[in-house]
Amino acid sequence: MTEASTGDRLCPRDEADIVEAVRWAVAQARTLDVAGSRSKAGLGRPIQTDLTLELKGLTGVTLYEPEELVLSAKAGTPVAEIEATIAASSQMMAFEPMDYGPLFGRPAGLGTLGGVMACNLAGPRRPSAGAARDHALGLRAVSGRGEAFKAGGRVVKNVTGYDLPRGLAGSHGTLAAFTELTIKVLPRPETVETLLVLGLDAGAAAGAMSAATGSYYDVSGAAHLPAEVAARVPAVAGSGQSVTALRLEGVLPSILHRRGKLEEMLRASGTLAHLEAADSRAFWQAVRDVAPFALPEGGDAESAPAVWRVSVAPMAGPGIGAALTQASARCFYDWAGGLVWIEMPDGAPHTALVRGAVAAAGGGHATLVRAPRATRAAEEVFQPLDPVTAMLVKRMKDGFDPGRVLSPGRMYAGM
Amino acid sequence: MSGLVMPEPKADLIARRTEIIAALRTIVPGEGVIDSETEMRPFESDGVTAYRQLPLAVVLPSTTEQVSKVLAYCNANGLPVVPRGAGTSLSGGALPLADGILLGMGKFNRILDIDFANRAVVAQPGVTNLGITTAVAHEGFYYAPDPSSQIACTIGGNVGENSGGVHCLKYGLTTNNVLGVEMVLITGEIVRIGGKHLDSGGLDLLGMVVGSEGLLGVVTEVTVRILKKPETARAVLVGFPSSEAAGACVAAIIAAGIIPGGMEMMDRMMIHAAEAFVNVGYPLDVEALLIVELDGPEAEVNHLIERVAEIAGGLGCLTLRASTSEEERVAFWAGRKAAFPAVGRISPDYLCMDGTIPRKALPQVLTRMEEMSEKYGLKCGNVFHAGDGNLHPLICYDANQPGELEKAEAFGADILLLCVEVGGVLTGEHGVGVEKRDLMPSMFDETDLAHQQRLKCVFDPDALLNPGKVFPVLHRCAELGRMHVSAGKLPFPDIPRF
Numbered sequence: 001m002t003e004a005s006t007g008d009r010l011c012p013r014d015e016a017d018i019v020e021a022v023r024w025a026v027a028q029a030r031t032l033d034v035a036g037s038r039s040k041a042g043l044g045r046p047i048q049t050d051l052t053l054e055l056k057g058l059t060g061v062t063l064y065e066p067e068e069l070v071l072s073a074k075a076g077t078p079v080a081e082i083e084a085t086i087a088a089s090s091q092m093m094a095f096e097p098m099d100y101g102p103l104f105g106r107p108a109g110l111g112t113l114g115g116v117m118a119c120n121l122a123g124p125r126r127p128s129a130g131a132a133r134d135h136a137l138g139l140r141a142v143s144g145r146g147e148a149f150k151a152g153g154r155v156v157k158n159v160t161g162y163d164l165p166r167g168l169a170g171s172h173g174t175l176a177a178f179t180e181l182t183i184k185v186l187p188r189p190e191t192v193e194t195l196l197v198l199g200l201d202a203g204a205a206a207g208a209m210s211a212a213t214g215s216y217y218d219v220s221g222a223a224h225l226p227a228e229v230a231a232r233v234p235a236v237a238g239s240g241q242s243v244t245a246l247r248l249e250g251v252l253p254s255i256l257h258r259r260g261k262l263e264e265m266l267r268a269s270g271t272l273a274h275l276e277a278a279d280s281r282a283f284w285q286a287v288r289d290v291a292p293f294a295l296p297e298g299g300d301a302e303s304a305p306a307v308w309r310v311s312v313a314p315m316a317g318p319g320i321g322a323a324l325t326q327a328s329a330r331c332f333y334d335w336a337g338g339l340v341w342i343e344m345p346d347g348a349p350h351t352a353l354v355r356g357a358v359a360a361a362g363g364g365h366a367t368l369v370r371a372p373r374a375t376r377a378a379e380e381v382f383q384p385l386d387p388v389t390a391m392l393v394k395r396m397k398d399g400f401d402p403g404r405v406l407s408p409g410r411m412y413a414g415m
Numbered sequence: 416m417s418g419l420v421m422p423e424p425k426a427d428l429i430a431r432r433t434e435i436i437a438a439l440r441t442i443v444p445g446e447g448v449i450d451s452e453t454e455m456r457p458f459e460s461d462g463v464t465a466y467r468q469l470p471l472a473v474v475l476p477s478t479t480e481q482v483s484k485v486l487a488y489c490n491a492n493g494l495p496v497v498p499r500g501a502g503t504s505l506s507g508g509a510l511p512l513a514d515g516i517l518l519g520m521g522k523f524n525r526i527l528d529i530d531f532a533n534r535a536v537v538a539q540p541g542v543t544n545l546g547i548t549t550a551v552a553h554e555g556f557y558y559a560p561d562p563s564s565q566i567a568c569t570i571g572g573n574v575g576e577n578s579g580g581v582h583c584l585k586y587g588l589t590t591n592n593v594l595g596v597e598m599v600l601i602t603g604e605i606v607r608i609g610g611k612h613l614d615s616g617g618l619d620l621l622g623m624v625v626g627s628e629g630l631l632g633v634v635t636e637v638t639v640r641i642l643k644k645p646e647t648a649r650a651v652l653v654g655f656p657s658s659e660a661a662g663a664c665v666a667a668i669i670a671a672g673i674i675p676g677g678m679e680m681m682d683r684m685m686i687h688a689a690e691a692f693v694n695v696g697y698p699l700d701v702e703a704l705l706i707v708e709l710d711g712p713e714a715e716v717n718h719l720i721e722r723v724a725e726i727a728g729g730l731g732c733l734t735l736r737a738s739t740s741e742e743e744r745v746a747f748w749a750g751r752k753a754a755f756p757a758v759g760r761i762s763p764d765y766l767c768m769d770g771t772i773p774r775k776a777l778p779q780v781l782t783r784m785e786e787m788s789e790k791y792g793l794k795c796g797n798v799f800h801a802g803d804g805n806l807h808p809l810i811c812y813d814a815n816q817p818g819e820l821e822k823a824e825a826f827g828a829d830i831l832l833l834c835v836e837v838g839g840v841l842t843g844e845h846g847v848g849v850e851k852r853d854l855m856p857s858m859f860d861e862t863d864l865a866h867q868q869r870l871k872c873v874f875d876p877d878a879l880l881n882p883g884k885v886f887p888v889l890h891r892c893a894e895l896g897r898m899h900v901s902a903g904k905l906p907f908p909d910i911p912r913f
Contacts, residue, residue: 010910010911011910011911012910013910013911017910020910021910026898057911065773065775066669066670067666067667067669067670067774067775068773068774068775068804069669070773089670090672120614120619122613122614126613126614127613130587130591131613131614133614133619133622134587134590134591143866145898147862147865147866148862149862149863149865149866150859150863151859151863151866151867153771153839153840153858154773154838155771155772155773155803155804155838155839155840155843156584156771156803156804157579157583157584157588157771157800157803157804157805157843157844158771158840158842158843159576159577159579159588159626159842159843159844159845159846159847160840160841160842160847160851160855160858161847161855161858161859161863161864161867161885162623162626162627162867162870162871162885163577163590163622163623163625163626163627164623164866164867164870166590166619166622166623167618167619167620167622167623167870168619169619169622170614170615170616170617170618170619171618171619175618186674187669187672187673187674188672190672207532210532210533210534213534214531214532214534214556214643215643216555216643216645216646216712217712218711218712250711250715251715251718251719253714253715253718254711254712254714254715254718256714257712257713257714257715258712258714261712309616311612311613311614311616312611312612313530313533313535313610313611313612314532314533314534315532315533316533316612335613338612338613339613362610362611363610363611363612364610364612365612365614365615365616365617366616367616382616382617383615383616383617385617386606386607388600388604388605388606389606389608389620392606392620392873392874393617393618393620395872395873396618396870396873398896399869399870399872399873399895399896400866400869402896402898403898411617411618
């Protein structure tokens with residue numbers, strides 16, 4: 001979660017090393033950029049720190065009990081390693097953390113568990129299964145005060161004390177450096193299929209996705225790709241039309257039953273098709289990782305088109321796309337319309353236009369995910385805060401990192 | 416009251432009572448401020464009736480503006496505030512303070528917006544949990560978290576306590592089902608967090624607020640997600656010769672990749688108490704009874720019922736019945752849902768505990784609890800949200816026998832400490848409140864608690880909201896803010912650098 005810092009990399013081996021490093025930084029008024037594997041470098045405001053605190057040396061699954069649905073791992077453990085470990089027991093991280101690497105021109109599969117939590121990642125299953133925050137059970141971390149602390153626990157149901165594991169999800173390393181995280185894992189569905197409705201415009205697609213996700217038929221993913229975006233996803237490129245995709249997971253008899261019911265519901269709205277298991281998996285991975293806007297490996301994010309990530313009420317998604325047509329924006333929709341990925345092909349981020357569209361949609365948040373350094377330094381990358389929320393966020397920073405030692409400025413100037 | 420120690424009431428506030436009540440009446444006119452002892456009596460305790468205290472006054476606002484002005488007044492006058500929903504807390508979270516006001520949110524009882532297309536409902540905090548489901552049931556929707564008190568408990572209280580229920584293994588706790596809140600800070604400032612969209616894109620303030628037990632602010636509006644009610648639900652009732660065998664069955668079901676909508680276990684004492692109370696045909700010659708409910712599309716439910724039956728059969732169950740009608744499914748649950756009142760019939764009083772344990776520790780925990788039961792001379796029954804390891808021991812006692820409440824409390828504390836010892840936690844869904852406050856150091860050390868309290872300092876630096884709850888010692892925020900900086904001359908000679 002960092003990008004080119006000026007200073008050396010510091011590679012702690014354990015929590016004690018991190019405590020020592022943070023205490024030194026506090027005493028010497030130095031700054032540390034908290035980083036994992038750098039798979040998401042470029043996300044957030046660009047910052048310069050004296051040193052990078054690189055946590056990728058803290059690795060390893062420390063507890064995995066499939067029957068208890070619980071896994072603990074050191075913060076630097078690669079997501080790929082965790083997924084492989086739990087796949088052997090037919091389990092998964094149900095929130096489907098996206099892989100930001102390819103969006104920045106980096107190889108896939110580099111992300112760490114700490115990065116997943118620090119950025120509160122989620123994939124297409126977010127509306128039904130939650131985000132990283134919803135699966136955070138416990139943590140160990142070192143705050144910007146140079147103190148190691150723990151929060152939460154290692155059982156799936158716990159309301160003892162404040163929910164810091166959830167509260168620190170999405171803090172982008174600005175409050176504490178995670179050292180170990182405990183998450184809830186869940187059984188993997190036996191198989192998957194995807195029902196496609198072809199040729200809908202975004203408004204009709206939002207209606208169809210709302211009907212499907214509000215039906216009895218357990219839709220675990222609902223995305224809409226306009227034709228020019230669908231053309232960039234191999235599993236559906238052949239259709240030549242827009243694609244509205246509904247994912248069905250579980251045991252096969254159930255999937256076939258539900259597909260039949262949904263086909264009855266949606267037959268009148270457009271041409272129907274479906275994807276079998278392998279194509280389904282490829283398609284939803286492409287949606288999850290924003291493959292239509294990804295760069296080739298080694299591609300330069302500095303000169304690539306700007307990319308926004310917008311979260312609004314599901315039915316408000318198409319309105320965001322419509323408001324951005326004057327900027328020739330390319331959009332696609334996940335979360336039944338509630339998550340809008342936007343690529344700005346003309347090089348400008350069109351920030352005012354995007355923020356205005358979110359406000360007109362009745363609220364939500366927009367993050368400038370990919371843009372040149374200079375742009376991210378000049379614009380607010382995260383959703384601007386109202387004065388009361390800004391005060392609360394500042395006080396969080398004051399409490400957890402009073403010396404402004406940990407990734408200062410990554411999310412908001414001066415914090 | 417037993418040995419519970421609450422913050423020392425401030426004599427100056429009590430001396431100013433008449434003036435304070437007059438000031439509050441200018442903000443909330445008419446019957447919105449209650450000061451007579453008789454009328455305040457119903458507010459003196461919540462679900463933990465062993466703890467009682469009359470507040471300085473009860474204030475029942477009906478608008479966000481009134482809440483804002485009341486809190487601003489309290490802030491300016493250093494007056495403690497205890498927020499309260501329906502008063503069903505099982506941890507003493509709404510226990511009043513002698514020198515503080517009780518802020519009842521019962522008049523906030525309207526549903527403001529039902530948005531089926533976005534699958535969201537906006538409700539005032541005094542709407543009951545079940546009231547939300549009732550409002551959307553005609554379109555086949557429901558609100559998933561279902562604490563046993565759902566007829567009475569309010570959505571605002573659910574947000575405060577992060578309430579659970581029998582379905583939360585599959586559908587999550589309150590925190591996983593709340594999309595946004597409007598909240599008034601102790602300063603009177605009003606803040607909106609979240610909305611009908613998902614996540615915050617920044618710090619997860621919503622995640623911090625849910626489950627904060629009324630210590631951070633007063634919620635005046637809640638946006639929740641609603642779900643389509645499953646097409647079908649069927650339950651299997653399985654009797655086992657031992658709790659070990661029942662526990663093994665639960666583990667095997669989850670290991671087989673099945674997440675039931677609900678999975679409950681009852682021990683022999685609870686089976687007998689419940690059957691005597693509701694007479695639904697529970698087997699009486701078993702040591703442990705499991706209720707496993709599968710919900711979803713019909714084809715899937717029928718398929719999974721067969722698999723659960725196979726697993727249970729393979730693990731030596733003594734009885735097995737799958738529901739074949741909705742009436743039969745409801746009957747299976749009737750005994751479990753009546754478990755608490757059923758105990759109320761066989762014991763004058765009981766304490767309901769709430770710890771969570773790693774499920775594999777169940778046999779060890781049950782054995783140790785039997786030993787404790789002998790030691791204290793008090794009977795104890797167990798209902799167990801088996802899927803997620805949330806244990807509810809019910810300790811029977813008689814408050815009219817001198818010393819029995821204290822014995823029951825000590826027994827309860829021993830059970831919770833045992834939960835922590837085996838890798839579990841003090842509370843799975845009832846909250847810390849006053850009941851488990853003094854046990855917090857068994858789970859968290861000073862540094863852990865100080866970091867939690869720094870969150871408290873963000874929202875309520877003068878500790879006026881619900882003081883005496885959750886934290887055994889509430890440090891002054893100025894003290895917590897101080898940093899002890901060591902010289903740090905030689906920077907980390909041992910840490911690898913590149």
